[in-house]
Amino acid sequence: MSKLLRSTSVRLALGYAVLFILSSALLVGLLWWRTADYLDRATEAVIVADTQAVGDRLRDFGLAGAVETVKERVRRAADERAIYLLTDPRLNPVTGNLNAWPLEVGQRAGWYQVGLVRDDRRHATRILHVLLPGNFHLLVGRDVEDRVQLRALIFNALAWAAAAAVVLAIAGGLLVRRATLGRIEEINRTASGIVRGDLSRRLPVRRSGDEFDQLALIINGLLEQIQQLIEGLQTTSHAIAHDLRTPLTELRGRLEDLLRTRPPAEDAFRQIDDAVADVDRVIEIFNALLRLAEIDSGVRRSGFRRVDLGRLVAEAAELYRPTVEETQATLAVEAAEGVEIDGDPFLIAQAVGNLLDNAAKVAPAGSTVTLSLARRDDRIEIAVSDRGPGIPAAEKPRATERFFRGDASRGTRGVGLGLSLVAAVARLHGGALVLDDNEPGLKARLVIPATDTGSLHEKRPTLA
């Protein structure tokens, strides 16, 4: 029960019940008061008129006239439950339909409310006591038992309504609790499950589109993102474990071998040279992984500013042109002008550089590597196409995985993080890396949504 009372919805329901009871009590009370007041005044007017009529007769025709009038009124009003009693100055009845002076009515003239017994029942009766000339006393009354019963009826109804309101409110509270707090409890349960480490759990969505569904969808999206980040972290740590171990194993073997064989100085130095190269490779992988993790965590959005992509593409082409030309291929640039986005210029440059670098590695002599920048509606596309072996359809889904190296890249330099980085940069900018068949060759497209609104990001100083 105390748990039930702690529930917000039950407390809310009880609150509403009290409010409902108060407001209906107010309504009924007001109604009662106005009705009773009206009836009272009507009754009193009739009583006053009767007493005046009897008084008038007494003055005009003496006691006999008054007795006559009272008798006539008693006769006429037999079923109206009207009370008439005319007494002498010593309160002995003269005429009327009361057999004795009621004890509750005092010597003084005025209004009295008394209970009179008739048909073995006590009837509430409103009585006016007037003194007539000659010290005669006149009592005229009306049975108001109806009104008392009406009041009881109304209060009865009010009590029933109140009871019903309480029951309805509690039932409503329980319903609300089931409908809303029940869902919040679902969310609590799921969240607790997640806290305990079961990240695969999702909040149920009822497809009704209500606030709870929206909340559930947002939380599910959040969970999705967290799960992806954690999986990314796991992949990275596995990748680190795997791909750093290989060069480290080589390095260790080389150094151990050096210790064991103690070769002549010249040989030893050559071995140490190779060992340093091994270390450099480890550092290179390490840096690339850190950079990827940094990009994926989204922290790099701090480096966002307005970027002139035309200029960026031209500069990247300028930097990589000799590299492409070393393989006897040519680099063609097809860049649209005035294309700007909010982005990280260093990262986009590096992504474009990686794509050009990949193309330069595989471009056959005499072929053309094309770097293009174009705007299509609300998307911006930077593409690098080559005429190399391309990526077989079977390998495409895995091509952007960390450390994945396709068959065609065996024997070329690199650690297999280039396309992962391009994909990560694309993701950071809300876009994607699309690998298309260039028939023959590869067309790698970096597709980013255009951001036309002026940059809200703070301009950062560039490095000289």
Place this chain on the structure above:
Amino acid sequence: MKILLVEDNERVRDFVAKGLRESGHVVDQAANGRDGLFLASSETYDAIILDRMLPGGIDGIGIIEALRKTGNKTPILILSALAEVDDRIKGLKAGGDDYLTKPFAFGELMARLDALVRRSQRADVETVLSVGDLRMDLLARQVTRAGKPVDLQPREFKLLEYLMRHAEQAVTRTMLLENVWDYHFDPQTNVIDAHISKLRQKIDAPFDRPLLQTLRGVGYKLGAS
């Protein structure tokens, strides 16, 4: 040169100090920020090598800010394990002259240090640079070797200018990438090699004596010797 080395890791400090001494420099060492700041402000150095994160109440950035506030203009090379662009910008904004990420090759450190000191000593206005019989007129933007004009693309001109300004010094690929192209990441392949080889075609190939040498494991050097 007299160099102050502030680094809390003893092995890194010994390794760098030893290398600097072998190159003929005098080295003072400090193992924490407080001692480093004390030495830096009481002695005169040609250059300071400063670790970014230091014990002793004041870190690398704090030392730089304190020195620059008192008008000390000694060239400072920051060493740091923090490689992110933001950290780099913070270090340079505070008044550092160059930024090198750990782990680093000693050759890279030496080359950058030389470049820093050379830059601080250089006469303000130079209009003509020359190395051997190679001559660069910065105003007319013309290059000649042995009196014969050499035709260079704008970027090649900038590359050669940087090499000539650091003549007889080792210049690493990263330094070229940063200073000639303003790129602050390591491309996966040595794109710089391709540019150097094109430059060689123009300034060295037609002549007997090559001026542009490759230093294995370090980078390049332009020199007449």
